[in-house]
Amino acid sequence: DPSEDKRALLEFLTIMRPTRSLNWNATSPVCNIWTGVTCNKDGSRIIAVRLPGVGLNGQIPSNTISRLSALRVLSLRSNRISGQFPADFVELKDLAFLYLQDNHLSGPLPLDFSVWNNLTSVNLSNNRFNGTIPGSLSRLRRIQSLNLANNSLYGALPDLSLLSTLQHIDLSNNHFLNGDDIPGWLRRFPSSSYAGTNIGVVPPGDVSIFKTPPVGEQTLQKPKAHFLGLSETVFLLIVIALCIVVVAALAFVLAVCYVRRNLRRGDGIISDTKLQKKGGMSPEKFVSRMEDVNNRLSFFEGCNYSFDLEDLLRASAEVLGKGTFGTTYKAVLEDATSVAVKRLKDVAAGKRDFEQQMEIIGSIKHENVVELKAYYYSKDEKLMVYDYFSQGSVATLLHGNRGENRIPLDWETRMRIAIGAAKGIARIHKENNGKLVHGNIKSSNIFLNLEHSGCVSDLGLTAVMSPLAPPISRQAGYRAPEVTDTRKSSQLSDVYSFGVVLLELLTGKSPIHTTAGDEIIHLVRWVHSVVREEWTAEVFDIELLRYANIEEEMVEMLQIAMSCVVKSADQRPKMSDLVRLIENVGNRRTSIDPEPKPKSENEASETSTPSEI
Numbered sequence: 001d002p003s004e005d006k007r008a009l010l011e012f013l014t015i016m017r018p019t020r021s022l023n024w025n026a027t028s029p030v031c032n033i034w035t036g037v038t039c040n041k042d043g044s045r046i047i048a049v050r051l052p053g054v055g056l057n058g059q060i061p062s063n064t065i066s067r068l069s070a071l072r073v074l075s076l077r078s079n080r081i082s083g084q085f086p087a088d089f090v091e092l093k094d095l096a097f098l099y100l101q102d103n104h105l106s107g108p109l110p111l112d113f114s115v116w117n118n119l120t121s122v123n124l125s126n127n128r129f130n131g132t133i134p135g136s137l138s139r140l141r142r143i144q145s146l147n148l149a150n151n152s153l154y155g156a157l158p159d160l161s162l163l164s165t166l167q168h169i170d171l172s173n174n175h176f177l178n179g180d181d182i183p184g185w186l187r188r189f190p191s192s193s194y195a196g197t198n199i200g201v202v203p204p205g206d207v208s209i210f211k212t213p214p215v216g217e218q219t220l221q222k223p224k225a226h227f228l229g230l231s232e233t234v235f236l237l238i239v240i241a242l243c244i245v246v247v248a249a250l251a252f253v254l255a256v257c258y259v260r261r262n263l264r265r266g267d268g269i270i271s272d273t274k275l276q277k278k279g280g281m282s283p284e285k286f287v288s289r290m291e292d293v294n295n296r297l298s299f300f301e302g303c304n305y306s307f308d309l310e311d312l313l314r315a316s317a318e319v320l321g322k323g324t325f326g327t328t329y330k331a332v333l334e335d336a337t338s339v340a341v342k343r344l345k346d347v348a349a350g351k352r353d354f355e356q357q358m359e360i361i362g363s364i365k366h367e368n369v370v371e372l373k374a375y376y377y378s379k380d381e382k383l384m385v386y387d388y389f390s391q392g393s394v395a396t397l398l399h400g401n402r403g404e405n406r407i408p409l410d411w412e413t414r415m416r417i418a419i420g421a422a423k424g425i426a427r428i429h430k431e432n433n434g435k436l437v438h439g440n441i442k443s444s445n446i447f448l449n450l451e452h453s454g455c456v457s458d459l460g461l462t463a464v465m466s467p468l469a470p471p472i473s474r475q476a477g478y479r480a481p482e483v484t485d486t487r488k489s490s491q492l493s494d495v496y497s498f499g500v501v502l503l504e505l506l507t508g509k510s511p512i513h514t515t516a517g518d519e520i521i522h523l524v525r526w527v528h529s530v531v532r533e534e535w536t537a538e539v540f541d542i543e544l545l546r547y548a549n550i551e552e553e554m555v556e557m558l559q560i561a562m563s564c565v566v567k568s569a570d571q572r573p574k575m576s577d578l579v580r581l582i583e584n585v586g587n588r589r590t591s592i593d594p595e596p597k598p599k600s601e602n603e604a605s606e607t608s609t610p611s612e613i
């Protein structure tokens, strides 16, 4: 028996107190009996410890695991391990596989990865790590898989171009990772591996060109930076206009000097009036010309905004993100009003059809549908204006900031999001004689209204977009199977996407995420497989395990979600039925226990699995 390794693990066990029995007994032989432990051939050392989802709690005590100096595999995934990355893991020099995903680890990543030069696969996803990604990762010459998704890492990416063995990387949903361009080495991986980051996205900041940009730096060469700069055509027009004004002013000054000189000489030929007629356009005329070229913003009835296109052009703008249909900006107007402006790309509809669709969308006034306030259509630009939601979307609330300052989304709020979104979508489905399709339901298109209820946005755009536009991978996790085949969305495909959002609320996982084998998988498929194999609490978001008396509701909601994501569209429930079903789950609770309370420490560690209910 590896007695020294055994002692180290027993010390680890005493402090971590797993909720599942591991059969780790001081008197029993480690190599044959102890759950999750593997020894080398002669039984002299422990080489693998695999303890996924066994209810380990708290910080890994120092000088315990680190004493297993022959360890090659360490999997402590899906527990409730907190604290920083254990500094003494540097002692584990032979480590090749490290799985610490789905825990509550925080703080920076280890600075020097080169101490583990055998590392082949690292998964630290779904934790609360923050700080930058260390450049020392580039020295892992055997690394095949690196997963840092769903943390709060920020800053610039190090150059990992030397990692020729790397086959899989996932950096997604580290919202503050940035970089103007996608580095060459990252381009060989699918875009889902850096979705939800700012890599390749214009950095947030003031990008309005109408605030006298330094020409040549932020103007024509960098079309991305122009947004509210609108199109290059409009921008060019303004530059030309300014040039003509300057030339006209110069001509005016020269002419005045010339006339004055002549007058002084007593031989004045041209009067001031003549000069003005000759001098071409005055600046005022330019403004009115511009107004002719640009249509105005079309506001919907009841909208209390008083700005116009010019105000919007002058506003400072910040990129919120790039989506399927274009880029969304936060624009702050001179009176400090903030609005969200969606700048559409690949619009196929002509002006008339576009306006008709906008009228349908803008006519929906419902507390669970984000109101379209205004739109703009010109040959080069198509804009949509909404209220700005400063809290961010449900996607941000669920998967965003997982660091120290994270505010967990409690069960009550998740239920309100689900009911609100269901009502909003049901309302949309009634529009246009019951034919309107949302077409893009996902958690980044759901916000919280003033009552903290779900509120859906970004509807009805598939109808005006080019069907030839390339499918966006970020939509993939939400797309019903029939939409992948036919590229046509329907109300029943909306139900499928809504089911995925429900699964997101229940599991806390993104629709495309990584699992134990470090393979990118589909949330729907993952939930199906877990439910098929065993009803484990692993399906539910660890954050939800803090709340008492919600297991039954979670299971009911899981069943509702599963009914939405069935393959065959006609077996899915209608949105109106879903509203009733979800309300029933919520109502039953409010009549028993109005506010689910966080559990006491003991209760939390004894959480029953759905099969035990």
Ligand SMILES: Nc1ncnc2c1ncn2[C@@H]1O[C@H](COP(=O)(O)OP(=O)(O)OP(=O)(O)O)[C@@H](O)[C@H]1O
Residues within 6 Å of the ligand: 320, 321, 322, 323, 324, 325, 326, 327, 328, 340, 342, 386, 387, 388, 389, 390, 392, 393, 440, 444, 445, 457, 458, 475
């Ligand atoms: N009204 C709004 N207030 C605050 N943030 C918004 C608003 N509308 C959109 N956003 C955020 O801006 C970002 C980009 O949104 P956008 O709708 O362009 O793309 P998306 O939601 O990621 O994808 P898609 O285009 O498929 O909907 C998202 O993070 C979204 O949540």
